[in-house]
Amino acid sequence: xxxxxxxxxxxxxxxxxxxxxxxxxxxxxxxxxxxxxxxxxxxxxxxxxxxxxxxxxxxxxxxxxxxxxxxxxxxxxxxxxxxxxxxxxxxxxxxxxxxxxxxxxxxxxxxxxxxxxxxxxxxxxxxxxxxxxxxxxxxxxxxxxxxxxxxxxxxxxxxxxxxxxxxxxxxxxxxxxxxxxxxxxxxxxxxxxxxxxxxxxxxxxxxxxxxxxxxxxxxxxxxxxxxxxxxxxxxxxxxxxxxxxxxxxxxxxx
Numbered sequence: 001x002x003x004x005x006x007x008x009x010x011x012x013x014x015x016x017x018x019x020x021x022x023x024x025x026x027x028x029x030x031x032x033x034x035x036x037x038x039x040x041x042x043x044x045x046x047x048x049x050x051x052x053x054x055x056x057x058x059x060x061x062x063x064x065x066x067x068x069x070x071x072x073x074x075x076x077x078x079x080x081x082x083x084x085x086x087x088x089x090x091x092x093x094x095x096x097x098x099x100x101x102x103x104x105x106x107x108x109x110x111x112x113x114x115x116x117x118x119x120x121x122x123x124x125x126x127x128x129x130x131x132x133x134x135x136x137x138x139x140x141x142x143x144x145x146x147x148x149x150x151x152x153x154x155x156x157x158x159x160x161x162x163x164x165x166x167x168x169x170x171x172x173x174x175x176x177x178x179x180x181x182x183x184x185x186x187x188x189x190x191x192x193x194x195x196x197x198x199x200x201x202x203x204x205x206x207x208x209x210x211x212x213x214x215x216x217x218x219x220x221x222x223x224x225x226x227x228x229x230x231x232x233x234x235x236x237x238x239x240x241x242x243x244x245x246x247x248x249x250x251x252x253x254x
Contacts, residue, residue: 005029006026006031007029007031007252007253008030008031008033008182008190009025009031009032009192009252010035010182010187010188010191010192011033011034011035011192011194012035012037012191012192012194012195012201013036013037013194014034018034020245021245021248025245025249028249028253030253033182033187035175035179036175037195037197037198037200038171038172038175038195038200039170039171039172039173040067040143040167040169040170041169041170042070042071042074042167043165043166043167043168044164044165044166045071045075045166046075048072048075048141048166049076051162051164052086053083055083055085057136057137058089058136058138058162059089059134059135059136059137060086060089060092061086061089061092061138061139061141062091062093062094062122062126062138062140063092063093064142064144064147064150065094065098065142065143065144065146065147066097066098066101067144067166067167068098068141068142068147068166068167069093070105070167071141071167072141072166073105073106075166080105080106080107080109081106081107082106082107082109087110090130090138091109091110091112092113092122092125092126093111093112093113093114094113094116094118094119094122094146095114095116096114098111098113099114112125112129113125118146119146119147119150119153122150123150123153123154123157126138126154126159127157130159134158134159134160135160137159137162138159138160139162140161140163140164141163141166142164142166143165143166143167143169145224147163151163169197169200171200171201171204172201175201175205176205180209183209183211188216189215189216189217190216190217190219190252191216191217191218192219192221192248193218193229194222195225196225196228198225199225199229199234200232202234206234213234213235217238218234218235218236218237219236219237219238219248219251219252220236220239220240221241221242221248222240222242237251238251
């Protein structure tokens with residue numbers, strides 16, 4: 001009976017790494033339901049492989065996120081063996097998680113950038129460490145906003161950038177049916193948006209099935225989700241820090 005009284009919360013994200021968050025929510029009399037809004041689809045891996053096999057044509061490689069590392073790994077045939085000549089070049093990763101992924105996945109591949117927190121910071125680091133000689137392009141396998149920001153900023157600084165789009169977000173094949181189920185069960189009252197992809201998928205669903213959001217609580221996790229919601233003209237009931245489950249619980253219960 002106690003479980004029936006728990007408030008249902010729809011979290012638009014995958015649930016694989018959120019055991020602790022789920023437990024904290026349940027202990028606060030909330031019942032989380034995870035609905036993955038999107039899936040990552042790799043693309044252009046053959047083209048990427050051809051570029052990776054020609055390190056002499058590049059000044060280095062930039063990994064704007066962990067998925068770009070995964071794309072390189074898959075393009076190399078899932079063995080993670082970058083041609084040795086890459087190791088002596090100017091190689092960068094945006095943030096600690098991307099740096100660690102490159103090191104672990106690509107056989108201890110060295111990169112700079114583990115302490116940077118944004119595409120702007122990484123661009124500054126590249127300017128500082130490469131210096132004035134910019135004859136060869138930097139290879140940029142990307143598929144997210146950070147990668148596009150890097151490309152634009154680096155080109156503005158006089159760098160040549162060979163960008164290769166290697167993955168994209170697509171609506172998860174189960175998203176529509178999952179959302180229909182919770183809508184029919186009247187459980188779509190509190191919705192938490194974790195990413196731009198979650199906003200895009202949900203906005204399309206609301207529009208297609210004429211779902212009013214006026215009486216629902218819509219919570220953004222982080223500034224990027226907030227901005228995407230505002231651009232999609234979705235009402236933002238609260239904005240919480242991505243690392244604080246306490247903030248999220250408080251916003252849900254408010």
